[in-house]
Amino acid sequence: MYHWLNMKTKQKILSGVFLILFGVLPSHAQIGEHRDEFSIGVSGGYVMSNVAFVPKVNQGYHGGITGGISVRYKSEKYFNTICSVVGEINYSQIGWKESILDTNNQPVINAKTGLAEKYSRTLNYIQVPVLAHLAWGKEYKGMQFFINLGPxxxxxxxxxxxxxxxxxxxxxxxxxxxxxAQDSMNVENKFDYGIAVGGGLEYSHPKIGHILLEARYYYGLANIYGSSKRDYFSKSNIGNIVIKATYLFDISKTKKSTIKSK
Structure with a gap:
């Protein structure tokens, strides 16, 4: 799926997401309620990933951990929508886990060891998402629902x-x-980029800060191996699902006199 995406199409997708992130949110600044709030914290969770190879490689999900530093800048409240930008620096264990089966859908047995063959590759990445964060609900004390979207x-x-x-x-x-072929090939392209989208719940309290629970999906637009006509794989992009928790505490807050409603 999506192996037909060429470089020009990928650039258009990424450009569209940047427009959402840096164009749509600031466009409301003249008519929304101003906010000027900065929060920082930590996050951690579990990643289920695979690599979309063409030719196809049968896989299950590779499991790994993720964690890092999160920052958030809240810029305004536009009607009922609380608008922020979120940035993260994460260490993530992703990769692929092969399903080595025979024509009867049974595990393939290795003649030398007598065991069912198993193979997985772990790719350790530093990942930096930059996301538009839109939330609805109780802003300073209570629950919110939110969505994240960005590169x-x-x-x-x-x-x-x-x-x-x-x-x-x-x-x-x-x-x-x-x-x-992938079993003996080291990753050729170390730089990765793509689109992340997620949603979840946030609980806020002035005495304890912000606790967020989120499910996020990432679709990679880059290939880990070469994809020219001379290369073995025409497509080898990363996809993953992340379940994570984040804790944020406020560094700066909007003056109460400028807030119309909470």
């Missing part, structure tokens, strides 16, 4: 492989999916 950038800092067989002795004849 995300990442850089691969290391990778590791977990497998229970030697590449030279793997059982390739029994596999229903014969694609194995």
């Amino acid at each position: 995300q950038f990442g850089y691969l800092i290391s990778e590791s492989t977990d497998m229970n067989f030697e590449l030279s002795s793997r059982n390739t004849t029994a596999r229903v999916n014969p694609v194995i």
Whole structure:
């Protein structure tokens, strides 16, 4: 799916998201209620990821952790919509976990070890999402529902492989999916970029700060391997689902005299 996206289309998608992030929100500044609030904190969660290979590689979800620093700047309240920009710097364990099955949908057994073959690759990234944050509900004391949308950038800092067989002795004849080139290929393109979108709930209280629970999806627009006609894979982009919790505390707040309603 989406392997037809060329570079020009990807650039248009990313440009559209930047317009939403830096164009739509500021456009309300003349008629919305002004806010000037800065919060900082930490976040952590669990990532379920895979890589969309073409030719296809059968996979389950690779599990890993994510965590880092979060900042938020709240700029205004436009009618009932609380408008902010969120930035994060996260360490994330993503990658792929292969489903090595035969034509009967049974695990492939390695002749040398006698065990079902297992293979997964962990890619350790530093990821930097920059997101438009739109919220509805109780602004300073109570619950809000929110959505996040924006670009995300990442850089691969290391990778590791977990497998229970030697590449030279793997059982390739029994596999229903014969694609194995990725098993011995290091990531070629360390820089990653794409689109992140999420939603969740936030509880705010003036004495304790802000606690957020979020589910987020990321769709990568870059490929981890070369995608020219000379390369083996025409597509190898990352996708992941993140379940995370964030705690923020306020560094600066809007003066109460400028707030019409809470």
